[in-house]
Amino acid sequence: MTPAARLSAAIGILDRVLAGTPAEQALTNWGRASRFAGSGDRHAVRDLVFDAIRNRRSHAALGGAETGRGLILGGLRAAGVNPDTLFTGEGHAPGPVTAGEQPQTPSELAALDCPDWLAPALQASLGGDFAPVMETLRHRAPVFLRVNTARLSRDAAIARLAAEGIGTRPHPLAETALEVTGNARKIQISPSYLEGLAELQDAASQAVVAALPLHAGQSVLDYCAGGGGKTLAMAARAELRLYAHDAAPQRMADLPARAARAGVAVTVLAGADVPRHAPYDLVLADVPCTGSGSWRRAPEAKWALTPARLAELCALQARILDTIAPLVAAGGHLAYATCSLLEPENQAQIAAFRQRHSGWHVTAERRFTPLEGGDGFYLAVLARK
Incomplete structure (x- = not known):
């Protein structure tokens, strides 16, 4: 699939999500109906869809509408990409940008992708961290592993995972935590994972258990x-x-x-x-x-x-x-x-x-x-x- 065709696919999936279909179900349905899409295409479309959902309010404002097309258009503008280079209408590309699809300036809460009704409670709970936390939540989460330290040390796990082609580094939240820096999609087929030496688990979740x-x-x-x-x-x-x-x-x-x-x-x-x-x-x-x-x-x-x-x-x-x-x-x-x-x-x-x-x-x-x-x-x- 071309980059523009991936955008078209994401637009269709997002329209179904906005209509009430869970994102995972919409992605699965698209994948089954799109046998031509390779693994790289499926991963790229998935990333587009979830990035749009994380940034739904801000991308809708930048794209001129809370639709699948608007969210993808807004995402390109947020990334500094001229949408005219991809929204060409040629082949499987989305149709050209129209005069009515101009960007709007998001409100302060929309720019943070925060629901209006929840903002007071979040501000009261987070204090001065409110804006930085909400900004962080707009971005993809890191992937973490928990080392089964009953069976090997964290340093040994780093070396073993590296030999399996998976890059990791220690994370300070927990002595068992590794942040994955490369080839995260190989984890669930790696010997370390299959042998129970490492498990996928958020670093803060590991810190909870450590306490x-x-x-x-x-x-x-x-x-x-x-x-x-x-x-x-x-x-x-x-x-x-x-x-x-x-x-x-x-x-x-x-x-x-x-x-x-x-x-x-x-x-x-x-x-x-x-x-x-x-x-x-x-x-x-x-x-x-x-x-x-x-x-x-x-x-x-x-x-x-x-x-x-x-x-x-x-x-x-x-x-x-x-x-x-x-x-x-x-x-x-x-x-x-x-x-x-x-x-x-x-x-x-x-x-x-x-x-x-x-x-x-x-x-x-x-x-x-x-x-x-x-x-x-x-x-x-x-x-x-």
Whole structure:
């Protein structure tokens, strides 16, 4: 495909996304219908689509319309590319730019690709970091690996990955973290990945696990395990009796195989089984949230979020905290985590929990923002008296 044909493909996909089709589904449908597109074409079109979604407001202003064509046109202008060189109408290229497709100056919030209604809450939560964080979220996220340090050192992992053609460098957020600098698309077929020596995991997510009070012999429950990334990261830190649960069990479908690959044991629990293994020395709940700290990776979530959904998530987070508190052993710990930047999902939740439940005190609290390189995360560790 020519560069102009890739733009046309991205325009069509974005029109379907704007009409309500999830981006991954729209890309998959296009790929199945476009057998002529090689892997390079598919990767390039995917990058165009997700860059447009991350920058939906600003690109729509620069492109003159919130349409697939407008977003791609605005993206070219934002990159300093004259769209007339690609919007030629020749072959599979988009049609020429019209007089009505002139750029508009984005408002301050539009230039940061921030939803208007969320700006006050984000500004209150982030303070002086608001604009830099929102600017960072407009760009593609780095790719990180977690080294399974139970089996090899980080330096050894760097050397091994380099021999497999994958460039990496240490990242300061966690002693297990590597930032991928080259050939990221080779990771999932590399021997290091397939043998469980390295896993894809955000650096801030690794830092959350590094901050947990873990030691050998503990009984630990990952209550909102999802795919199990933090479960496996905890297993690499110490020999634990490790349990994993998720309200949507299908999210954990790959966890047993991943655990076996990493050489660790994890017991997957259905909801009814969770209390039977209590009490736990540590319960981690990386709760459902807005995902505002990871909008670089999941940009559709930024535009889909509503005040009603935020309120629903806050209520769910409170219910989860109330559910897991009785599962913690006397003297044990509850770890609450979100990948959110919003104070109502973070500090306010912990303050409200302590008002509802006596006998808990905060022993550690951390907030990470994308300015540190990884996703935005919040962690509070509470001890039970």
